[in-house]
Every structure is written in C-alpha cells, then in structure tokens.
Amino acid sequence: MSEIAVAYIGMTHLGVNSAVAAAARGMQVTCFDPDEEVVEALNAGVPPVTEPQLEHFMRENEERLTFTADKASLRSADVAIVAPDVPTDDEGNSDLSGLKNLLALADTNLGPAIPLIVLSQVPPGFSRSLALESGRPFYCQVETLIFGQAVERALNPERIIFGAAAPDAPIHPSYQAFLNRFDCPLLPMRYESAELAKIAINCCLVSSISVANTLGELCEKIGADWSEIAPALKLDRRIGQYAYLSPGLGIAGGNLERDLNTVMRYASAYGTDAGAVEAWVRNSRYRRDWVLRLLHDQLLDYAPNPKIVVWGLAYKQDTHSTKNSPALALIDHLGAFGLSAYDPVVPVSAVLNRALEQKQSALDACEGADILIIMTPWEEFKDTAPADIKAHMAGSIIVDPYGVLDTNACTAQALQHFTLGRANV
Amino acid sequence: MLTHTFDSPQKLARVVLLGGSGFVGQAIEAALEKTNTPVKSFSSAELDLSAETAVDQLAGELHKNDRLVILSALTPDKGRDIATFMKNLKMIETVCAAVGKAPVQQIVYFSSDAVYPLGDSPVSEASAAAPADLYGAMHLARELMLKDTAGDKLVVLRPTLIYGADDSHNSYGPNRFRRLAAKEGKITIGGKGEETRDHVFVEDVAEIVTLVLGHGSTGVLNVATGSSVDFGALAHMVASLFGDGVEICPTERNMPVTHRHFDITATRKAFPEFQFASLEEGLRKAHKEFSDS
Known part of the structure; x- marks a missing residue:
C-alpha cells in the first residue's frame, strides 16, 4: 500500500498535534471533529492549542490536511485514529465519556473492517472491554505527548508502543503501513500491557522528579547545590542523560496526576502496594508550596x-x-x-x-x-x-x-x- | 487545613471555655478580652465533666450563639494509664451529650500533636494520625467523638509543645529549664539534648484561637511555628536569660534520638498575616513574666 488515508478523530491537543505530524510524515490526513467551530478555526490556520512549530507544520502540509466536521468523510479512511484529550478532575480521575462517544461514532462511520486505533490515554482493561462492530481490528497506541514538545515527539517518536488483542497475530496491513512511516522501533504487546506501559513510563518520570525534589530540599538546608549533583547522576548509565532530575514545584498538567491516581485506585482494588506512589503524590503537594x-x-x-x-x-x-x-x-x-x-x-x-x-x-x-x-x-x-x-x-x-x-x-x-x-x- | 465561614473575623456573641482556668485557658481568655468578646470560663472545680450531673449542668449553660472551646483534659502528668484514658473519654462524652441537647455555633477542641507518631517529618495536617500512646489515642478518640457530634461545626487544634510563664506543668522543655535554672543554677538535659522539637508561645496559641473563632473556621490545624530547635540549643537559650552563671549538664543518653518538624503551610494559608513570635522573643517574654511574678 503506497498511499494510505488516515483519519484522526478529535481535534484537541493530542489529536491535532498527532494529525499534523502524520501529514508531515507524508500521509493524507482527514482531521475530524464534531465541533464545527473548532474545524472552522483549523481551516483558518488557527489550532486550538499552543505548541512550538504546530502552525508551521500546518501551513507546510496544508495539502495533505483536511479539517472537517462531516462524518461521511471517515468512510474513505484506510485507518482511523481516535485521539481526543481525556479530561481529568482535580483528583486525576478521567472522564472517558467523550472518548467513548467518538469511538462509537468512528465505529459507525468507518468502512467495514477498517482498523480503529485509540491514541488517547485509557485505563487498563478499557480496550479489552470495548464492543465494536464485528471484524473491526482494534489497537491501543500509547501516546507520549509532552506539553511544549508535542509536534516534535509525534513526528519523531522514540518508539511506538501499541496494544493488540493478540500481540503475536499479524498487524493489519493499513495500520502496519501507517507505523512504517515512523522510523522507530515498534513494540506490540497485549492491550493490558500497553495500557499499563504509559503509566509505567510516567511513574518512572515522577520517581525521578521526586528524588530531585526530596534531595533538592535537603540541599537547601545543608548548603549543597542540586544543580551540581544532577549532572553526575545523568552520566550514570543506570539513570541517563534525559532523566527528569530538575527539582520543581510539584507535578502539574493533569497527565502524570491521572496516572498516579490510576495506580492508586487499581492497587486499592487489586490489593497491591502503592505506598511509593502515595509518597510521590504527597511530595508533589508539599513542593507546590x-x-x-x-x-x-x-x-x-x-x-x-x-x-x-x-x-x-x-x-x-x-x-x-x-x-x-x-x-x-x-x-x-x-x-x-x-x-x-x-x-x-x-x-x-x-x-x-x-x-x-x-x-x-x-x-x-x-x-x-x-x-x-x-x-x-x-x-x-x-x-x-x-x-x-x-x-x-x-x-x-x-x-x-x-x-x-x-x-x-x-x-x-x-x-x-x-x-x-x-x-x- | 481549615475552611473559613467568614473571610474576615466576626464579632462573637460569647465564648465558653471548658478548662479555662489552666495555663492555656487563661491566655485565651486574656486574648478574647482584648477583642471585647464576652467569655464564660469554667474550671474543673466549677464544672466537673466527669460528674453524673455534668451533662445537664453544661447544657443549661450553653446558648445557641455560643462558641465552645474545650481545653479540659487530664494531662500526662496526671497519668498515662488506662484509667486516665477512660476518664478523659468520659469528660468528652459529657460534652457531646450536652451539645446534643444545647447546640452551639462552633466547637474548638484542643487536641495534641501526640496524635502523630514521632519520626514522620515534616508533620502537616495531611499526616496520618497514628498515636503511639494512650494520651495521643485519647485525643484522637475525643476528636472523633466530637466530629460525630458536631460535624462541620468542629475545629480541631493540635498544638505542639506550648511554653509560657504561667505553665504549671513541668514537662521537659522551656518551662522546666527555666525553673531548673532559677532554682538550681543548672539545666540537666537528656544526652546532649540532640532531639529537635517545635515550641510555640502560649500567646500565639491564644491568638490562633481568636482567629479560628472569628473566622468561624472548621477543620484541623496544627499549632506550631514551623521552626524546630534541639533541646541543647534551647537549654543554652534559656540559660542565657539568667546571665552567665547557669550550667548546662548533659547526661548519659538512654533513649533514642527523635525529631519533630512541622510544615505549617496550612497556617500560612489560613492566616497569611499572622506571624509567630520567634523562640528567642517568646522565651524573653516568658522569662520577664516569670521573673516579675
């Protein structure tokens, strides 16, 4: 398949950045959102979010990007990716209703057996529980969006993690063609592993931040300087040069909080220990002040x-x-x-x-x-x-x-x- | 973490103090009098909360617009045993029954930082209350009894070590050090006094109570300065108030060193303009009152 048509559904932060990156990778992209005002703004070149390079790539790839609120446009897609941001409340609980509505809309309007991918963050167990049209392949792809670096990371992912019903089964050709456009390792796994992988990544990030915060505060008391210590850690192969080692004012933005909340809820439900995660949350609240x-x-x-x-x-x-x-x-x-x-x-x-x-x-x-x-x-x-x-x-x-x-x-x-x-x- | 009913302090109809004749109660009464707040104070002799008749007696004293401050407790110097624990619970059972009959506007309960275990630093209102002894368990049980009775009319204050000239207790810290220095010319400390604790001046405690009452606050607040000092340094600070002649006498350590620090962000948020007296300033004031008396 030389030319694939991709539909991105849900033009919020994740969706619009991912769609523009796919266009920049040479694919024809239909960007669907049911909100006509959002679509109108995008057609005028105004994205709903601020990200470096986003407007530049929108302009540069405008011939490969179609913004529409017309559900019928989904019928011609070879592969569809549902990617709205999932809102969270103050406690980090996800509201999945918008995502579920878009998945149902996609399932109804896509061609038969066209693969459907969810890029939004979903809790473990979500993918396996979905009831879609018979014969429709479904994958959950792990997004690793970073606010302020969204386009760059969508365009050049370090790796693509995706969950499948059976990870050893052949990948649908349309989705495989989509994945091949990104020059990076592919990591197929079962749904539950993929859903938890994103959470695992964020837990590692938070643990590094918590180390920096905890020891940074000690530095403030004993006359040390964390900015002198952090480079030494980054040269340790077990930690690494990209580790999140800058002290901060607590975790913010919603995504990390959501994952910590998910781990605590699941640990409570399944009887596993989440004491470390609770400590990270406590440290984050403490450092905010x-x-x-x-x-x-x-x-x-x-x-x-x-x-x-x-x-x-x-x-x-x-x-x-x-x-x-x-x-x-x-x-x-x-x-x-x-x-x-x-x-x-x-x-x-x-x-x-x-x-x-x-x-x-x-x-x-x-x-x-x-x-x-x-x-x-x-x-x-x-x-x-x-x-x-x-x-x-x-x-x-x-x-x-x-x-x-x-x-x-x-x-x-x-x-x-x-x-x-x-x-x- | 407190929630205020009023953004700015309100004029109060009347405050009823239970255990008002004690060291802290007298300071609160004095602070309230400065704001021209009517106060009705009961000592344990005037109102014995462990007596069978106490429920009706207290209910008969309470008015619906009153704010009730509960300081009554048998302190650790009166005993740390099960009998003392049960007597303390009985006293609050009486209060709960009385306010059930005669509800009031607000209840301020004086608990203790003994509800927190030592070693968890820094302690904040979000710290888990897990008392290590019957005294701490007693305060936590009383908090729950009152919460069950008063709901969101309750504010719990958990003060750390309180000092001031009139303290009648002789617990380890500024008050005992001052008496030892005055009487014996030396201050004996455990080990080298390595343990750190937070010490809060009684007038600041009283000021916090007036703020909590004035704002109609609800919730839990630790009453601590956020600044801890080790007992060795504290002994030297007290000694210096007596001139050069007071000796600090370390002893052989037979207890493990423990520390306690407080994160008082919740107090900063609740009362941004309130400032605690520094330990030096508080000790100086207490010393002057002690010397003048």
Missing part, C-alpha cells in the same frame, strides 16, 4: 507587606495549559499582598477571584514590585537582563524556583536570587 513557605519563612522579614509580581501562569513553558498550575495555586494565597502578573501566552483573566491588569510585557509587570517570582520558565524570561529587572523593581528579591536567571548575574545587580535545590546565602 515551596514559594509560599519561602515567602513567609524568609522574605517577609526583608519586605513586609510587599508588592509581588508573578511571571508565568502556565503550568510549564511553551503551553497555554494552567491545569494544576503552581502559579495559580500560589496566587490563591497572596491575597494579603499587592500583585501583578504576566505570562507570554496565558491572559491574567486565568487568575480567578482576583482582578489583575493585563500587562504588555514582563518588565511592565515588574514596575514598582518588591519581589519578583518566576513561576514558569519561559524562554522570554530567560532572555531578560537582570539589570533591566532591577531598573523596574522597587525591591531586590527574585524568587526563581527553576533557575531561569543566572545567580551571578543577579548578584552583580545586587538582586537576591532564591532558587530550588540550593541553599540561599
């Missing part, structure tokens, strides 16, 4: 009743998402102080319960501030000179959990620079 503790324990002595500026509202850089954002959690508890905020993408209207003026730039927001808190490590902040910050601020305290700014450069401007994982002198 690092800035608030620092503020009360150390900074208010220097700047009583301060005017505070918060840079960054998104839960991480290069995304519009504020799901479980540490910045918003912090702002909830800054009610007693003067406040301004700025994010390159997220408007200040994302701050509920407090009306803030929309500032035009990071430095504009700094005007007259006593304390600057950098809650999201956007590149734009990294490029801001400490001298310019100093010129706009009234005070001299910078709380920079992620070390966006260079401590020496701040010190040279007589700015006090507080960062995660290092004792403040």
Whole structure:
C-alpha cells in the first residue's frame, strides 16, 4: 500500500498535534471533529492549542490536511485514529465519556473492517472491554505527548508502543503501513500491557522528579547545590542523560496526576502496594508550596507587606495549559499582598477571584514590585537582563524556583536570587 | 487545613471555655478580652465533666450563639494509664451529650500533636494520625467523638509543645529549664539534648484561637511555628536569660534520638498575616513574666 488515508478523530491537543505530524510524515490526513467551530478555526490556520512549530507544520502540509466536521468523510479512511484529550478532575480521575462517544461514532462511520486505533490515554482493561462492530481490528497506541514538545515527539517518536488483542497475530496491513512511516522501533504487546506501559513510563518520570525534589530540599538546608549533583547522576548509565532530575514545584498538567491516581485506585482494588506512589503524590503537594513557605519563612522579614509580581501562569513553558498550575495555586494565597502578573501566552483573566491588569510585557509587570517570582520558565524570561529587572523593581528579591536567571548575574545587580535545590546565602 | 465561614473575623456573641482556668485557658481568655468578646470560663472545680450531673449542668449553660472551646483534659502528668484514658473519654462524652441537647455555633477542641507518631517529618495536617500512646489515642478518640457530634461545626487544634510563664506543668522543655535554672543554677538535659522539637508561645496559641473563632473556621490545624530547635540549643537559650552563671549538664543518653518538624503551610494559608513570635522573643517574654511574678 503506497498511499494510505488516515483519519484522526478529535481535534484537541493530542489529536491535532498527532494529525499534523502524520501529514508531515507524508500521509493524507482527514482531521475530524464534531465541533464545527473548532474545524472552522483549523481551516483558518488557527489550532486550538499552543505548541512550538504546530502552525508551521500546518501551513507546510496544508495539502495533505483536511479539517472537517462531516462524518461521511471517515468512510474513505484506510485507518482511523481516535485521539481526543481525556479530561481529568482535580483528583486525576478521567472522564472517558467523550472518548467513548467518538469511538462509537468512528465505529459507525468507518468502512467495514477498517482498523480503529485509540491514541488517547485509557485505563487498563478499557480496550479489552470495548464492543465494536464485528471484524473491526482494534489497537491501543500509547501516546507520549509532552506539553511544549508535542509536534516534535509525534513526528519523531522514540518508539511506538501499541496494544493488540493478540500481540503475536499479524498487524493489519493499513495500520502496519501507517507505523512504517515512523522510523522507530515498534513494540506490540497485549492491550493490558500497553495500557499499563504509559503509566509505567510516567511513574518512572515522577520517581525521578521526586528524588530531585526530596534531595533538592535537603540541599537547601545543608548548603549543597542540586544543580551540581544532577549532572553526575545523568552520566550514570543506570539513570541517563534525559532523566527528569530538575527539582520543581510539584507535578502539574493533569497527565502524570491521572496516572498516579490510576495506580492508586487499581492497587486499592487489586490489593497491591502503592505506598511509593502515595509518597510521590504527597511530595508533589508539599513542593507546590515551596514559594509560599519561602515567602513567609524568609522574605517577609526583608519586605513586609510587599508588592509581588508573578511571571508565568502556565503550568510549564511553551503551553497555554494552567491545569494544576503552581502559579495559580500560589496566587490563591497572596491575597494579603499587592500583585501583578504576566505570562507570554496565558491572559491574567486565568487568575480567578482576583482582578489583575493585563500587562504588555514582563518588565511592565515588574514596575514598582518588591519581589519578583518566576513561576514558569519561559524562554522570554530567560532572555531578560537582570539589570533591566532591577531598573523596574522597587525591591531586590527574585524568587526563581527553576533557575531561569543566572545567580551571578543577579548578584552583580545586587538582586537576591532564591532558587530550588540550593541553599540561599 | 481549615475552611473559613467568614473571610474576615466576626464579632462573637460569647465564648465558653471548658478548662479555662489552666495555663492555656487563661491566655485565651486574656486574648478574647482584648477583642471585647464576652467569655464564660469554667474550671474543673466549677464544672466537673466527669460528674453524673455534668451533662445537664453544661447544657443549661450553653446558648445557641455560643462558641465552645474545650481545653479540659487530664494531662500526662496526671497519668498515662488506662484509667486516665477512660476518664478523659468520659469528660468528652459529657460534652457531646450536652451539645446534643444545647447546640452551639462552633466547637474548638484542643487536641495534641501526640496524635502523630514521632519520626514522620515534616508533620502537616495531611499526616496520618497514628498515636503511639494512650494520651495521643485519647485525643484522637475525643476528636472523633466530637466530629460525630458536631460535624462541620468542629475545629480541631493540635498544638505542639506550648511554653509560657504561667505553665504549671513541668514537662521537659522551656518551662522546666527555666525553673531548673532559677532554682538550681543548672539545666540537666537528656544526652546532649540532640532531639529537635517545635515550641510555640502560649500567646500565639491564644491568638490562633481568636482567629479560628472569628473566622468561624472548621477543620484541623496544627499549632506550631514551623521552626524546630534541639533541646541543647534551647537549654543554652534559656540559660542565657539568667546571665552567665547557669550550667548546662548533659547526661548519659538512654533513649533514642527523635525529631519533630512541622510544615505549617496550612497556617500560612489560613492566616497569611499572622506571624509567630520567634523562640528567642517568646522565651524573653516568658522569662520577664516569670521573673516579675
């Protein structure tokens, strides 16, 4: 099969980035979403999410991309991939109703025996329990989307993990042709293994983050510097250069929380031990309040009743998402102080319960501030000179959990620079 | 973790203190008087919660707009045995029956950080309550009895080690160290005093109570400063208040070293403008009151 027609169903973060990546891999892609407004925006070149390179690849591959809300368009697909984001609540519980509706829609509108793939994250047991049209091959493919790197990872996956009813059975030719477009190892396995593999990957990531957070806090107390230690770990083959070893302000974004929640729920149901996972969750909640503790324990002595500026509202850089954002959690508890905020993408209207003026730039927001808190490590902040910050601020305290700014450069401007994982002198 | 009924402190109709004649109760009464809050305080002599008639007596005293603060307890110096445990439960059984007859607006229960095991650091309100002795188990049982009775009208305070000039107990810490320094000119510590603990000044405890009452808070809050110090350093701090003549006397250690630290983020969130006195400041104030008395 030289030319395959792929249908992506559900144009949210996962769906639109994956579909555009498939087009960039040379496939003809029909992008279906039942929401006509979403489709209209996509046809105008406006994606529903912010991701680096997304609009570029949409433009570059526009001849291979068809955005539509017409169910009949699915009839001509050789393979269909259902990929809506699965929303979660504050506890990390998934709402699968939207996904199930789209799967039913696909099953009804695809041609007979056309393979159907779910790319959305589903809990263990989901795939095996699906009741689809007789004879329709079904696979669950593991997505490893990273906010802020979604297109790059969809275009160049490290490997593709997918679950099948019987992993030793031949793969449907259309799906095999789709997979062959990606130059990476293929890892077929049974449904349940694939569904758990994604969770296992995220648990490993969280365990690394938890190590960095736990030992980073100890560094802050005993005069060590975690940024000196982390490179040593990355050169250890058992840990690796890409390990998540930066201390942070807790897990956010929704996806990791969902997987931890799933492990705890399943462990409870099946009687297995999830004590380690519970500890990661506890550590994450604890670290989220690092800035608030620092503020009360150390900074208010220097700047009583301060005017505070918060840079960054998104839960991480290069995304519009504020799901479980540490910045918003912090702002909830800054009610007693003067406040301004700025994010390159997220408007200040994302701050509920407090009306803030929309500032035009990071430095504009700094005007007259006593304390600057950098809650999201956007590149734009990294490029801001400490001298310019100093010129706009009234005070001299910078709380920079992620070390966006260079401590020496701040010190040279007589700015006090507080960062995660290092004792403040 | 507290939830406030009122964003800003409200004027209170009346506060009823059970166990109000004690060290902490007197500090709370003084703090409430500063806010012109009417207070009705009962000592154990005035209202014996273990007496058969206590239910009706207490119910007869309570008004529907009252806020009830419960400090009454037989403290560890009165016994750590099963009989003391049962007497303490009986006292709260009385309170539960009384507020069942005469409901009040809010109940503040003075529990203890003894509901937490030692060694889990840092302790927060999310830490599992798993008491290691009958004293801690007693407080946890009382919390549950009151929760069952009062529901979301209950706020549980779990204070750590409280110090102040008027403390009548002689437990290991600032109060005993001050008495030893004054009486014997030396402070004897266990081992080299390696254990760390958090010590909270009684006036801060009273201030937290007034905030909890004023905001109509519900939930659980640890009352600790978030700053722990070892007993050796604490002994030196107390000794320094007496000049240079007080000797610190280490002893042979016969107990394992344990530590306790608190994460007080929940207090920061509940009362962002409240600041605890530093240990140095609190000890100085307590020492002055102690010396003046």
